[in-house]
Amino acid sequence: xxxxxxxxxxxxxxxxCLLGLLLFSAKDTYAQCExxxxxxxxxxxxxxxxxxxxFDVNTDWEETHEDLVGKARTIKNWIVFSPTLxxxxxxxxxxxxxxxxxxxxxxxxxxxxxxxxxxIKITFSNSGSDLVTLQKDETYMVNVTAKNDFIPADxxxxxxxxxxxxxxxxxxxxxxxxxxxxxxxxxxxxxxxKDPDIYVEGIMEGARKEKATFTVDGAISKxxxxxxxxxxxxxxxxxxxxxxxxxxxxPDSLNFGAEFEEVLPNKKIPDNFLKVIRLRFTQAAKxxxxxxxxxxxxxxxxxxxxxxxxxxxxxFNTIPFNIVPFIGMEIGKNLKSPLDETEGRLLARPxxxxxxxxxxxxxxxxSVGYKKVLSFETLYERRFLLKKEIALDTDDDDNFIGxxxxxxxxxxxxxxxxxxxxxxxxxxxxxEYGSLPPLFKxxxxxxxVGLVFKGIFSSK
Amino acid sequence: MIxxxxxxNIVRNCIHEVADTNEKYKANKPLGKFSIIDDDVVEAFKSxxxxxxxxxxxxxxxxxxxxxxxxxxxxxLAGEVEDIIKNKAEPVQKKSxxxxxxx
Numbered sequence: 001x002x003x004x005x006x007x008x009x010x011x012x013x014x015x016x017c018l019l020g021l022l023l024f025s026a027k028d029t030y031a032q033c034e035x036x037x038x039x040x041x042x043x044x045x046x047x048x049x050x051x052x053x054x055f056d057v058n059t060d061w062e063e064t065h066e067d068l069v070g071k072a073r074t075i076k077n078w079i080v081f082s083p084t085l086x087x088x089x090x091x092x093x094x095x096x097x098x099x100x101x102x103x104x105x106x107x108x109x110x111x112x113x114x115x116x117x118x119x120i121k122i123t124f125s126n127s128g129s130d131l132v133t134l135q136k137d138e139t140y141m142v143n144v145t146a147k148n149d150f151i152p153a154d155x156x157x158x159x160x161x162x163x164x165x166x167x168x169x170x171x172x173x174x175x176x177x178x179x180x181x182x183x184x185x186x187x188x189x190x191x192x193x194k195d196p197d198i199y200v201e202g203i204m205e206g207a208r209k210e211k212a213t214f215t216v217d218g219a220i221s222k223x224x225x226x227x228x229x230x231x232x233x234x235x236x237x238x239x240x241x242x243x244x245x246x247x248x249x250x251p252d253s254l255n256f257g258a259e260f261e262e263v264l265p266n267k268k269i270p271d272n273f274l275k276v277i278r279l280r281f282t283q284a285a286k287x288x289x290x291x292x293x294x295x296x297x298x299x300x301x302x303x304x305x306x307x308x309x310x311x312x313x314x315x316f317n318t319i320p321f322n323i324v325p326f327i328g329m330e331i332g333k334n335l336k337s338p339l340d341e342t343e344g345r346l347l348a349r350p351x352x353x354x355x356x357x358x359x360x361x362x363x364x365x366x367s368v369g370y371k372k373v374l375s376f377e378t379l380y381e382r383r384f385l386l387k388k389e390i391a392l393d394t395d396d397d398d399n400f401i402g403x404x405x406x407x408x409x410x411x412x413x414x415x416x417x418x419x420x421x422x423x424x425x426x427x428x429x430x431x432e433y434g435s436l437p438p439l440f441k442x443x444x445x446x447x448x449v450g451l452v453f454k455g456i457f458s459s460k
Numbered sequence: 461m462i463x464x465x466x467x468x469n470i471v472r473n474c475i476h477e478v479a480d481t482n483e484k485y486k487a488n489k490p491l492g493k494f495s496i497i498d499d500d501v502v503e504a505f506k507s508x509x510x511x512x513x514x515x516x517x518x519x520x521x522x523x524x525x526x527x528x529x530x531x532x533x534x535x536x537l538a539g540e541v542e543d544i545i546k547n548k549a550e551p552v553q554k555k556s557x558x559x560x561x562x563x
Contacts, residue, residue: 358497
């Protein structure tokens with residue numbers, strides 16, 4: 001019996017080793033062949049003279065990138081053809097039509113270029129002429145074959161075929177306009193660090209026998225670029241609101257308006273010890289009010305943002321962070337006030353502050369596409385009131401009462417630790433202190449955890 | 461058209477103009493890896509590419525509208541910026557000298 005057990009053990013060990021060897025060798029072959037990226041999807045271009053082919057990259061992208069660049073630039077690796085048109089050409093008896101059908105079935109590739117890291121743009125040779133290279137509503141096959149030195153010999157051959165349809169528009173102007181009309185505005189994910197076009201942070205707090213409180217911090221904006229007389233401009237309409245039903249933690253501030261910026265040409269700062277490289281000047285005209293519009297100001301907001309190389313670096317050589325200080329001035333006039341003595345007053349508030357962003361950790365760094373990110377952001381700003389402004393508060397019946405008429409500086413600080421767990425959603429841990437115009441209601445050391453929805457408007 | 465090698469140099473040098481980073485340059489790395497994460501820093505980076513006469517597009521006798529870089533952000537790959545430069549930069553139109561003929 002012990003011998004049988006011994007034999008059984010030895011044979012199990014042998015089988016285990018054999019399986020391991022097989023698995024190892026299979027993995028090795030796969031590891032070589034997986035360097036050949038397969039086509040994930042393909043999309044026709046607006047003018048019907050190119051396709052954009054997207055790859056499905058399952059491997060370590062840092063290693064495969066160079067291979068892909070090499071392959072992409074080798075035209076002979078790419079074949080595009082239409083099986084149905086080829087079939088029609090075969091059956092056609094008229095030689096002129098037959099030639100035309102063959103030409104349409106196998107359009108000549110003019111250039112291949114890397115369009116981003118995962119997409120290859122294939123442009124066909126008669127682009128720009130009246131001839132439509134890709135036939136309307138026709139189905140084409142795209143093959144990528146490995147024929148260069150980058151790919152191991154075992155992997156030579158057709159990597160993958162994919163069926164794609166040319167867009168229904170033709171190469172004419174009418175076709176282009178219809179393609180433009182088809183564009184839809186979608187809400188896309190926000191790259192870390194970019195200000196979202198739409199942002200909503202909501203918090204609901206409740207306790208037994210107590211009224212639930214709701215807090216919202218929301219913003220919507222969209223940046224537009226335009227060029228006039230060789231000068232570049234941006235303008236951005238915006239709407240921001242910060243409000244809460246909690247009496248002790250209600251900034252009660254909203255503003256809307258438009259920001260404007262000219263990209264100043266050749267305004268490079270000379271070398272300086274602070275390593276300031278650019279100054280950005282923004283101007284905004286905005287209306288600031290409380291959520292009930294009982295106190296309304298019209299304000300011009302002028303800011304100079306200082307971009308310094310000293311403040312854009314890595315912390316501990318791993319965490320990239322940016323600090324952008326700014327100085328500015330808010331000048332305006334009160335349009336409506338709940339108290340007669342403050343109505344119509346002029347407003348002037350020099351200000352300074354800084355915005356800090358740090359990308360603490362990126363999850364799944366090697367994967368392609370969306371990545372979960374842990375980031376930290378702090379905004380600090382201090383306003384100096386040149387004209388006395390009233391700090392308003394409400395009584396128990398929600399009526400405005402003047403608390404003080406003062407020129408004391410007003411601080412505002414908000415720090416957020418954000419974990420973006422999905423494309424448009426994240427958790428935020430916030431700390432907030434200070435007061436915001438027009439009411440300057442003090443938010444006294446408020447901590448909160450909120451769910452955030454954010455996105456950028458993108459045309460598809 | 462700006463040659464691929466020059467496009468890479470433009471992106472590489474402009475990154476070092478705006479950020480003090482030790483990150484090794486690779487086309488497949490996002491700008492965020494080179495400490496370009498804040499919107500304002502991204503805008504400064506775009507300005508460097510379009511306007512810096514020493515290391516930007518103008519250094520290669522080309523021009524690039526800053527609007528062409530409108531879509532870039534901290535997640536944009538350095539290689540994607542290179543592609544925009546290669547595809548969208550236009551050679552500087554040299555002013556033709558008018559010949560003055562004798563009457």
